[in-house]
Structures are given as structure tokens and as C-alpha cells.
Amino acid sequence: MADYYNVGKITSAHGIKGEVKVYPLTNEPERFYDLEYVWIFDDQQKMNKYYIEYVKITSKGVCVKLKGIDTRNDAERLKGAFLKVDAQNALKLEEDEYFIKDLIGMRVYTEEDEYLGKLVEVFQTGANDVYVIKDEKNEILIPAIKDVVKKVDVENKVMVVHLLEGL
Structure with missing residues (x-):
């Protein structure tokens, strides 16, 4: 199976035309403008x-209109679903940047x-990410900063x- 990366999570329907509100799971919400399509798992994990018909970015997040989702009821059925991109549409990472799924x-x-x-x-705290490390007995929180993370x-x-x- 190909690699897929979460770029957003549908939080609710918006309006009556099938638009969905999306909480962006990317550092660059503007990237939604460049996406032609996204992938979503259905109830059977297919x-x-x-x-994507159009995208609106607001102060409260991202609003997306998906082709074939044309009513509020259609949009509400997608609540909680993750919008995913395939590897060819994933952002190119800078040095010392990693996809969470790879970590x-x-x-x-x-x-x-x-x-x-x-x-x-x-x-994801805003200032820097924090990694949760667990073994059988302990849980450690480690800031994802260069002074701490030496090799990945x-x-x-x-x-x-x-x-x-x-x-």
C-alpha cells in the first residue's frame, strides 16, 4: 500500500452545499490551494x-468543497475523517524535518x-514539537530541538x- 500523509481532519459541515471545515494538520494551510485531490478512508477502510472543487482559508481554519459532496448531510457523514495526500503530493521536507508517521x-x-x-x-505545541517516549514503566517528554535530538x-x-x- 502506498504511503499516505494526513493534511487535515474534517471537524464539521459548513453551510448547505457540502462544504467541510478542516483542521489543518500541516504547517502550511495554504497548501490546500495547490491540491487537486485528497484521499479519505471510508467505513470499510477503503x-x-x-x-477538490475549491478551498477557502479563514482565521478559523480551512473550508473545503469536495466534488460529489453536495449536501450538508453528505458533509456531516465525513466528520472526523482525515484528509490524506499520497507520497507524490506530500510536501518536500527540509533538512532535519520529518513526517510524524515516520517518527x-x-x-x-x-x-x-x-x-x-x-x-x-x-x-505540536507551536514553539517546538514534543516527543512522548514510553517504555514498560516510564513516560518521558522530550522537546524536539537540536540540543536534544542528535540523530534521526x-x-x-x-x-x-x-x-x-x-x-
Whole structure:
């Protein structure tokens, strides 16, 4: 199966013409203007391709009109669904940037090769992301900053960190 990346989550219907309100899960909400289509899983976990008719970005988020979703009832059925893009439409990452889906499940070690646990969640706080690392007994929160995260090996699913005083 191809890689898919979440770019937004439908929070509600908007108006009576089938528009949906989308909470953007991207650092660049303007990217919705450049998307021709998105993918959405249906109830049977089958991917459905929806072409985008138009996009409006407001102070409260993104409003999207999907082709074939023409009534408020159609739009309400999509509430909670994730809008996804395939790998060819994913944003190109800068150096030291990673997709959250590629980080989840990484084994995390200190620079001294002490196993801390697996990265299980990423909180996006605005200032910097925070990684949640869990093992059988403990949970550690690590800021995703260069002083802490020393190496990320996506291919081997390994991260090396330097624990600052107090972590």
C-alpha cells in the first residue's frame, strides 16, 4: 500500500452545499490551494479519492468543497475523517524535518546507548514539537530541538537524544 500523509481532519459541515471545515494538520494551510485531490478512508477502510472543487482559508481554519459532496448531510457523514495526500503530493521536507508517521514507533536511545523506549506520540505545541517516549514503566517528554535530538534514522527507526538537565 502506498504511503499516505494526513493534511487535515474534517471537524464539521459548513453551510448547505457540502462544504467541510478542516483542521489543518500541516504547517502550511495554504497548501490546500495547490491540491487537486485528497484521499479519505471510508467505513470499510477503503481509500476514496475526492477532487477538490475549491478551498477557502479563514482565521478559523480551512473550508473545503469536495466534488460529489453536495449536501450538508453528505458533509456531516465525513466528520472526523482525515484528509490524506499520497507520497507524490506530500510536501518536500527540509533538512532535519520529518513526517510524524515516520517518527512514531522509533526506538529512542541516549548518546550513551541507554534505551529510553519507543516514540509513541508527537505533540505540536507551536514553539517546538514534543516527543512522548514510553517504555514498560516510564513516560518521558522530550522537546524536539537540536540540543536534544542528535540523530534521526528514519530507515532503521532509531533516534539518539541528549537528555538535558531535568529531563
